Amino acid sequence: MRIEAPPSMVQLATEALMRMLLSGRLQPGDRVVENQLTQQLGVSRPPLREAMRVLEQQGLITQQPRKGAFVTRLTLHDIYEIVTLRRELERMAVDLGVPVREESRLSRCHAALDRHETCARAGDWMGVLEQAVEFHSSVIGLSGHRRLEEAYRSIQLQMLLCMGMNRQARASGESLVGDWERHRRLLEVIEAGSPEAVHLELARHGDMTFLDGIEDRVGGHSPESLAWLRRVREGEA
């Protein structure tokens, strides 16, 4: 039996920081002070700083030299970028991964979905979030394209950061199970094996309700993003 190496403080700090970001404990725009975090996490500054570099690369925090780090505050243009890129990556992944070629990849989806259900029924909000991320990643992973999956994961985390803004509104218990049911349906369509059907299901799947009234909540409107938002809303109607 192979024992696994104990996680480094950098890993632990990265995960802890990410949880603080995705749970909304750290809000977009908040200043991230190193010394405060070292005390809260019980880690010294060097590993914490490395963890922050990782999250900076992921686009979750933004560093200003000699000024400090801030939780990334997303503009409407950012959201436009996230949603459009996400869709394109999804598209590519489905075309490569459906119908499924390797059973092991599919079992990863099922495993994530099962854990998702467990967390949902237990009302474990944070667990559902993590497993939903893992489920989507595993779906992208059906393509066998690691870089695609990583790019998708990064984009997905940024999207969660942005949805955290109005998370409170959706935090009701039933949406946890509802999410799971949508994911289960998606996986069924995937197993059916038609890429086009999966595209359709994904288009329906994307929860765009968080875009309602988003212009008022965020700044940074660009011509591209405004045009996009208009198109999205027309498409819905």
Next chain:
Amino acid sequence: MRIEAPPSMVQLATEALMRMLLSGRLQPGDRVVENQLTQQLGVSRPPLREAMRVLEQQGLITQQPRKGAFVTRLTLHDIYEIVTLRRELERMAVDLGVPVREESRLSRCHAALDRHETCARAGDWMGVLEQAVEFHSSVIGLSGHRRLEEAYRSIQLQMLLCMGMNRQARASGESLVGDWERHRRLLEVIEAGSPEAVHLELARHGDMTFLDGIEDRVGGHSPESLAWLRRVREGEA
């Protein structure tokens, strides 16, 4: 006039390391020992480690906990991933960015192209590399999609890492100017304003000669990558 903040040691170390990687001074598979680099770069370990985290996120080096860091060694499957993802991102960028809407974005392309020419005629090999990267990035940047550009840039650097393997073969002076001419032609097509024409030019542009005999130089053949390589070669013939 706004003065810019002096670069941090992390930034400098990141850039220096990247140059060592892309110039081939550090070869894929090479061990990266922290203490050696601190001496060579004149930086202490914490900032160097932060820089290494950044490059790890970019996929240029690979860290094994408690074992050390290594320059990423690419498999055939990795190359398959890089080339296919790159193409898809390019595609998306062209569809969004052509015809060009903002003059300022186009001028960035021209600026990079001019610097490219200067370096090429001076025989500045490293400069050509940097400006070629910047030119391609600026072309992707025509889309006004920062995340797309960043994803592309990361992929592009990995591709350069892999081309570094047989760089010596192409290091003749004429290819420097040749690269520039290809880029100039591409920019002309872009300015003409037809996305389809740009797609065509890009398909012709991609220098696939580095794939010649690549199966023998790298390991890690996957079903996907072998099928892809076959398709690419058939497409050429």
Next chain:
DNA sequence: GATTGGTCTATTGTCTACAGAAGACAACTC
């Protein structure tokens, strides 16, 4: 009263030092 100058504190940037793990090598045992 407003503005400029200085000081002071909080925070970041960097370095040095130590603890612990991994791998190499030698000596010892069978």
Next chain:
DNA sequence: GAGTTGTCTTCTGTAGACAATAGACCAATC
């Protein structure tokens, strides 16, 4: 002679401390 064990060296992981900078606050002057 082959295998195993113990030790030693090298390197990474982490901590703590110091230097330098940014921003706030207060005082003094015009």
